[in-house]
Amino acid sequence: MTEDILIAEGLTKHFPVLGGFPFRRRVGAVQAVDGIDLTVRAGESFGLVGESGCGKSTTGRLLTRLLEPTAGRIHYRGRDITHATRKELAPVRSEIQMIFQDPYASLNPRQTVGRIVSGPMEINGIDPPGGRTARARELLETVGLNPEHYNRFPHEFSGGQRQRIGIARALALDPKVIVADEPVSALDVSIQAQVVNLLARLRRELGIAFVFIAHDLAVVRHFSQRVAVMYLGKIVEEGPRDDIYHRPRHPYTHALLSAVPDPDGDGGPVRERIRLAGDVPSPVQPPSGCRFRTRCWKARDVCAEVEPVLARADGSGPGHVSACHFPEPPTVERATEVILDPALDPSSPAGD
Numbered sequence: 001m002t003e004d005i006l007i008a009e010g011l012t013k014h015f016p017v018l019g020g021f022p023f024r025r026r027v028g029a030v031q032a033v034d035g036i037d038l039t040v041r042a043g044e045s046f047g048l049v050g051e052s053g054c055g056k057s058t059t060g061r062l063l064t065r066l067l068e069p070t071a072g073r074i075h076y077r078g079r080d081i082t083h084a085t086r087k088e089l090a091p092v093r094s095e096i097q098m099i100f101q102d103p104y105a106s107l108n109p110r111q112t113v114g115r116i117v118s119g120p121m122e123i124n125g126i127d128p129p130g131g132r133t134a135r136a137r138e139l140l141e142t143v144g145l146n147p148e149h150y151n152r153f154p155h156e157f158s159g160g161q162r163q164r165i166g167i168a169r170a171l172a173l174d175p176k177v178i179v180a181d182e183p184v185s186a187l188d189v190s191i192q193a194q195v196v197n198l199l200a201r202l203r204r205e206l207g208i209a210f211v212f213i214a215h216d217l218a219v220v221r222h223f224s225q226r227v228a229v230m231y232l233g234k235i236v237e238e239g240p241r242d243d244i245y246h247r248p249r250h251p252y253t254h255a256l257l258s259a260v261p262d263p264d265g266d267g268g269p270v271r272e273r274i275r276l277a278g279d280v281p282s283p284v285q286p287p288s289g290c291r292f293r294t295r296c297w298k299a300r301d302v303c304a305e306v307e308p309v310l311a312r313a314d315g316s317g318p319g320h321v322s323a324c325h326f327p328e329p330p331t332v333e334r335a336t337e338v339i340l341d342p343a344l345d346p347s348s349p350a351g352d
């Protein structure tokens, strides 16, 4: 059975909001991530999607322990690492790596590519057989770069090549998990597929688990075996990739999917364009009950009163869960009519 390599339980990050004069004090909190559960299995590709500001990057940084959680627990290979000290974390840190959206910002412009890639080995005292230089050259080749460019500087490379350098650096410590935070968002569309294909190959050949963070369901579609959809600090739906794309159960997932021109390339199940009413509410004061209700065309009174929990509905596929009081029935393949604004729906008390 595949190992559950990285588990988050009730993971929460609230950033304090300071105000007042002359003495600044805590007046509230940005509820960036609010009690999410996630399980990443060894060697799998797990997609985390949602609009800008919904807490994806914060989740990635919590999973890699770059941020300290406000509450909740993180287990890596059966070990609770939530409050592990720097020293205790050192071996884990090397096994859980992160790659970032902006490859240029994350590479030291004054270091050669060879030094950038061999740096993590040096810091962690790793001496591979054949030496660090040989290993760094090998890694450059693995990610599709010319090892002869070992002595060049980041500015001499294109955006896609820089992202490859970042990936080679992440591979230097033989990670078991890589959290990739919007790794292709800053790249030209023509280059995006090449980098996604590279990550897919690395997953297959090296057995690395990937948490792939993206705001674009189309990108995640081609890479992820399982997908979780985030909205305002919560996971609203999670399941096997095909269930999410063919049988979305949460209205928010429907809306996100409808923004993908052709999610499957085969005329897909959700074709209507859903334009959500209003803006994403502030994570400082999220709506009561279901956080999505203020933009949801299906919202009823109960949605303001009771927070829906991620739950498996009868008949849904294994592990396909949705946090909605009124999820789509599992058999629905096609959203035929969509009321865009609750105020336009005469049958909805939320529109009164």
Ligand SMILES: Nc1ncnc2c1ncn2[C@@H]1O[C@H](COP(=O)(O)OP(=O)(O)OP(=O)(O)O)[C@@H](O)[C@H]1O
Residues within 6 Å of the ligand: 015, 016, 030, 031, 032, 050, 051, 052, 053, 054, 055, 056, 057, 058, 059, 215, 283
């Ligand atoms: N250090 C911080 N201090 C205060 N608020 C923060 C901090 N980091 C993130 N936030 C807030 O937390 C919320 C979630 O941010 P996060 O970057 O995790 O979202 P995201 O889904 O990754 O969005 P994006 O794709 O734009 O990066 C946002 O409202 C953001 O402004």
